[in-house]
Amino acid sequence: MTGKTIQLDHGSGGLASQQLIAEVFLKHLDSPTLHSLEDSAVLANQPGRLAFTTDSYVVDPIFFPGGDIVKLAVHGTINDLAMRGARPYCLSLGLILEEGLELDELEKVIISISEACREAGVAIVTGDTKVVPRGKADKIFINTSGIGFIDDNIDISAKNAKEGDIVILSGTMGDHGITIMTRQAGIAVEGKLASDTMPLHRLVATLLKEIPEAVHVLRDPTRGGVATTLNEVAGNCGLGIELREEFLPVRPEVRAACELLGLEPLYLANEGKCLVIVAAEEATRALQIIKGCQEGREAAIIGELVAGKPGRVIINTPVGGARVVTPLHGIPLPRIC
């Protein structure tokens, strides 16, 4: 299909749509359920409670160091399921394409999504494609929704955080956010910046297998970063969270780029990290388990849950100072995911 572009007819539901589905989508996505091309996918039920999540992706640019829009989508949806302790089961793919998009570029995206699904072991089982006239979208927007199942002994929720619980971050902060923002700004920085986009369901499964009761909260600090996510958790459980500034893991090149752009890594999006809030007595074990996983080698304990400061996040500095960390506000960071 070299040199060809997406036409309005590809979204009409007629022959051109069927051709696009056969020659691009089904060529690379191999789920037999998807290939049945019915109005809904039909799948075997699984034991456990149901987890359901949705996310749209509008990141600009669509290809960037460390990933692309569909890797973000697959990983983001898998991670949202994993953050409730669910085993991801299947994904949907909704595409909105701009007339004039190169078919080669679309095929590159579909190949990438098939790689991401294969690596994660989670298939796309149902999909939909719409086309809008030139100038009414920007190349490609993606929605992935996902279904997972949660074992009966697992109960993960922000409201479950308890006084004394320990906060672990599974790796460095800000890698995804700063990569996209320096690209958008056209700024070249020292060192190699790359998105951290990565599925975390295997790390979560390992953790929940080893210490199912000790894990109280799991959250992936995407838009709004660690600062905003922890504020949400603090608000939800009615406790305070104290962080130790010197414990926060940030790559030197990310810190340098942040200083250049006047940004704070605590507010930058991450796409392959999770915050794990665990019972204090199992914190060391939890850190060991996380660091033992490929995805969590750079994990660190970054703080703890405290009484007396309900709903607030406080950061303690090495020189004995303390400041309140508010949620992200007033900083428009468009199309970061």
Place this chain on the structure above:
Amino acid sequence: MTGKTIQLDHGSGGLASQQLIAEVFLKHLDSPTLHSLEDSAVLANQPGRLAFTTDSYVVDPIFFPGGDIVKLAVHGTINDLAMRGARPYCLSLGLILEEGLELDELEKVIISISEACREAGVAIVTGDTKVVPRGKADKIFINTSGIGFIDDNIDISAKNAKEGDIVILSGTMGDHGITIMTRQAGIAVEGKLASDTMPLHRLVATLLKEIPEAVHVLRDPTRGGVATTLNEVAGNCGLGIELREEFLPVRPEVRAACELLGLEPLYLANEGKCLVIVAAEEATRALQIIKGCQEGREAAIIGELVAGKPGRVIINTPVGGARVVTPLHGIPLPRIC
């Protein structure tokens, strides 16, 4: 929020996002699961096989006679589940908003979606909102995904059609398609045109309760219309489908507008109709049941499955002629849903 507009900050994941969620979304959408604001909705599992579907909606204009973009989304996703014989269980809502969209307009959309959910008895349990800069989308794009459950005795699929089966259409053709196209073209036509957007899960449930084994195929003829949908069914089951032209139900005002625009109602999108393919011996009973439902009062038997013409749809005219009905091709009908 009168007079205010969507800003990039509303998609940042920070305070402005939280405010939008609280003041617009949660104000009108009342699912307790949605209100928990976790990364995934967690729900009780249900008996039966799982059905899963996704659809994006980019219709232009977003409000039109008989409905709007979110009514289409809720009904479309419910109908895709119903077309496999599933009981719709829950929905997700993914919004892509253009910077500058009036907040009043967004609230109108959210009120409409809450009405559609209430009427259908299916809740939105999880959601996501992204904002793109002005000119990078067109007001609002929506994705709805949905989960349903299928009773073990139900097996609905295009491949199940059998020779001699009867094709019933649950009402008139083309109402949605012609309503949108005359609006897009700015053409005023005689008579009142309105979209037929409507959820069909109750009609399907009634049918499957009465004659579960006799119903072989259910399809909603949306994009590409009855012609394209029946071609897909014929291709899938390897039989031919013969239609009787004089049996095809079309409103006079739809026919008149089609003649004016040079369009064929067989190719126009429907958003509240289904094709029901049933065993011949239960066809009369099926028609009675469908006509007994509010959604199917104008249902008609329109044709039958035949051997000898594998994969083809043939239309027989009252004067004894016959012509092949091909799938939709070469007619760009943009943003019809």
